[in-house]
Amino acid sequence: MTATDLIAFEPAPPEPRPAMTGPGHDRTPVQRAFRLILLGCLAVGVVFLAVLLAYVLTEGWQRLDTELWRNQASQIHPATAGAQAAIVGTLWLMVGTALIILPVGVLAAVYLEEYADRDKWYNRLIELNIQNLAAVPSVVYGILGLGLIVRGPLSLGPVVLAGALILALLVLPVVIISSREAIRAVPDSLRDGSLALGATRWQTVWRTVLPNSIPGIATGSILALSRAIGEAAPLVVIGVAAFVQFNPASVFDRFTALPIQIYNYASRPQEDFIILSSALIVVLLAILLLMNSAAVFIRNKYQRRW
Amino acid sequence: MTITSFRSSYRRRAVLGAATAGAFLAIAACGSGNDPQNVTAEGETEQGLSGEVVVDGSSTVFPLTSAAAELFTAENPEVQVTVGQSGTGGGFEKFCAGETDVSDASRPIENDEAAACQQNGIGYDEFSIANDALSVIVSKDNDWATCLTVDQLNAIWAPNSTVSSWKQVDPAFPDEPLTLAGPGTDSGTFDYFTDAVNGEEGASRTDYQASEDDNVIVRAVSGSRGALGYLGYSYYEQNTHALQALEIDGGSGCVAPSPEAVQDASYAPLGRQLFIYPSAKSLERPEVQGFVSFYVENIDEIVEAAGFIALNDEQKAELREQFDSLLGGSSTP
Numbered sequence: 001m002t003a004t005d006l007i008a009f010e011p012a013p014p015e016p017r018p019a020m021t022g023p024g025h026d027r028t029p030v031q032r033a034f035r036l037i038l039l040g041c042l043a044v045g046v047v048f049l050a051v052l053l054a055y056v057l058t059e060g061w062q063r064l065d066t067e068l069w070r071n072q073a074s075q076i077h078p079a080t081a082g083a084q085a086a087i088v089g090t091l092w093l094m095v096g097t098a099l100i101i102l103p104v105g106v107l108a109a110v111y112l113e114e115y116a117d118r119d120k121w122y123n124r125l126i127e128l129n130i131q132n133l134a135a136v137p138s139v140v141y142g143i144l145g146l147g148l149i150v151r152g153p154l155s156l157g158p159v160v161l162a163g164a165l166i167l168a169l170l171v172l173p174v175v176i177i178s179s180r181e182a183i184r185a186v187p188d189s190l191r192d193g194s195l196a197l198g199a200t201r202w203q204t205v206w207r208t209v210l211p212n213s214i215p216g217i218a219t220g221s222i223l224a225l226s227r228a229i230g231e232a233a234p235l236v237v238i239g240v241a242a243f244v245q246f247n248p249a250s251v252f253d254r255f256t257a258l259p260i261q262i263y264n265y266a267s268r269p270q271e272d273f274i275i276l277s278s279a280l281i282v283v284l285l286a287i288l289l290l291m292n293s294a295a296v297f298i299r300n301k302y303q304r305r306w
Numbered sequence: 307m308t309i310t311s312f313r314s315s316y317r318r319r320a321v322l323g324a325a326t327a328g329a330f331l332a333i334a335a336c337g338s339g340n341d342p343q344n345v346t347a348e349g350e351t352e353q354g355l356s357g358e359v360v361v362d363g364s365s366t367v368f369p370l371t372s373a374a375a376e377l378f379t380a381e382n383p384e385v386q387v388t389v390g391q392s393g394t395g396g397g398f399e400k401f402c403a404g405e406t407d408v409s410d411a412s413r414p415i416e417n418d419e420a421a422a423c424q425q426n427g428i429g430y431d432e433f434s435i436a437n438d439a440l441s442v443i444v445s446k447d448n449d450w451a452t453c454l455t456v457d458q459l460n461a462i463w464a465p466n467s468t469v470s471s472w473k474q475v476d477p478a479f480p481d482e483p484l485t486l487a488g489p490g491t492d493s494g495t496f497d498y499f500t501d502a503v504n505g506e507e508g509a510s511r512t513d514y515q516a517s518e519d520d521n522v523i524v525r526a527v528s529g530s531r532g533a534l535g536y537l538g539y540s541y542y543e544q545n546t547h548a549l550q551a552l553e554i555d556g557g558s559g560c561v562a563p564s565p566e567a568v569q570d571a572s573y574a575p576l577g578r579q580l581f582i583y584p585s586a587k588s589l590e591r592p593e594v595q596g597f598v599s600f601y602v603e604n605i606d607e608i609v610e611a612a613g614f615i616a617l618n619d620e621q622k623a624e625l626r627e628q629f630d631s632l633l634g635g636s637s638t639p
Contacts, residue, residue, distance in 0.1 A: 049614075073372075074376060075369055075372035075373040075375075075376050075609045075611065075612060076373055076376055076377070076612075088539075137481065151403075151405075157405070221342075239362060239390055239392060239400060239405070240390070241361075241362070241387065241388035241389055241390040242368070242389050242390055242391050243368070243372040243375060243380055243387075243388075243389035243390075244386075245375070245376065245386075245387070246386045253386075254358070254360070254386070256388075256389050264391065266519070266521070267518075267519040267520065267521055268521075269520065269521070269524075269540050269541040269543070269544035269545065270371070270544055270613075271544070274521070
């Protein structure tokens with residue numbers, strides 16, 4: 001067999017399954033009712049999201065201006081107060097969290113999928129634990145972080161690095177699980193081909209498996225970051241301040257984040273602050289939407305069918 | 307507790323303050339690596355303060371300290387002030403662990419908190435910086451109640467109270483169902499109200515709508531004809547279009563919550579003072595000392611900017627005297 005034969009051997013992508021659209025497929029009343037129930041379930045999510053969006057947009061409309069990120073938080077001038085420190089702090093947090101979860105999460109997934117012997121009890125225990133950790137409430141990670149990172153052995157204080165570490169711990173199980181799914185979706189024929197051509201296991205993972213699992217890993221990681229960006233509870237627990245008028249200059253600086261700032265403004269008596277908190281919710285949703293669009297873009301750009 | 311009884315507690319604190327100043331001298335003598343040239347004997351700061359001031363504590367005092375931080379950093383842009391709102395109790399926990407420089411409090415420090423501070427060698431002083439009137443609020447639709455006695459409040463809020471109708475509070479009131487809203491148990495406002503009305507801190511009936519977010523209380527009370535709740539004066543003041551505040555009879559006639567009634571101590575027993583607790587050790591740092599002295603010297607402007615009830619003249623004089631004597635002790639070379 002020559003090299004060209006090998007390439008030609010690549011299987012053709014399967015025909016996409018035709019969607020069961022049109023009433024022609026629903027022959028009995030039961031089938032029609034089922035279809036309506038499905039639509040109803042979808043509508044619950046979409047309607048709530050639409051109502052939330054409409055509400056924060058109408059509430060915060062008059063304060064959706066550039067002062068939001070040009071000005072710092074203010075107690076004295078609510079009408080022109082902004083949240084520059086919170087927006088910059090949230091971006092710092094997200095970059096820090098991403099830098100931690102990507103290598104750690106992906107490499108852990110590679111170990112579990114490519115190296116671990118599933119017959120060994122300790123590997124099964126690790127897998128079970130990771131799945132359980134994904135369901136632990138975020139405030140528990142806050143308490144853990146307070147004891148280990150903010151105080152205790154590391155004693156960092158409530159700084160950017162501490163916040164990023166805690167959020168990373170919080171979403172790491174999700175990253176590992178989704179990265180494993182992505183790695184598992186790479187067909188074994190590719191691995192076998194690589195190994196058959198004399199590649200080592202390291203070369204196979206690095207040059208064949210990982211490049212082909214980028215879409216799944218990127219999507220999973222960005223969705224995990226989307227969860228982290230809205231977290232207030234662990235940050236409240238470690239004592240992130242609500243009134244900060246300076247941007248962090250390093251990971252060892254104190255900071256504040258958007259969810260904390262939103263919560264703080266929303267609980268003030270003055271109407272101006274409540275409007276401002278709605279405007280900041282729109283900002284947070286916009287950042288979320290950008291991140292999710294990036295996930296969709298990366299998935300579509302790198303996706304291949306086997 | 308009335309303001310008069312606070313004064314007697316001041317004397318106790320003055321002793322504490324003297325002890326604190328003594329501790330200062332001892333620590334200052336060891337040398338702390340800070341630049342002493344920045345601070346003159348009067349505690350007045352020169353140009354070029356920099357560093358970090360960490361404040362945490364009561365969410366009631368939060369707007370006041372935020373306003374102080376904002377005005378202070380406008381003059382000292384190199385100082386980074388952060389203000390948190392962990393609640394009075396949460397603030398003291400961090401403060402006594404040495405994690406914060408100043409603690410905000412809506413009630414005086416408690417014995418067990420003071421013991422924790424002492425154990426960790428954290429000296430402190432107490433400054434009263436503003437007044438607040440806990441306001442008992444009802445809906446605008448309530449056209450029967452204008453004044454309640456403390457005994458009636460106690461009947462409503464006592465632990466295991468079964469009062470469920472306004473008629474049970476006073477036979478002259480209509481048989482309207484009574485629904486209750488108030489702050490949750492982490493709040494210093496809750497501690498203060500239960501102490502003043504039920505005679506024991508933390509003792510309260512539990513079947514009411516509890517929220518740490520005072521705006522939720524505002525909404526719960528304004529939306530229901532028979533509702534009653536309590537919260538800090540600034541939340542009532544910002545929502546006078548939706549709420550009425552009841553007059554309170556503490557034994558000498560009905561008094562409505564107002565800045566004047568709190569300042570002359572006639573709004574009893576629900577008039578209270580708000581405090582900051584600077585740490586003695588942190589006050590050695592010029593930026594912390596600069597911040598606290600700025601806070602004390604500009605207290606009128608800060609209180610006005612944050613929409614709180616100012617100290618009366620006597621309290622103000624006391625605050626200044628207390629601060630001056632503290633600094634006089636600490637900055638002697």
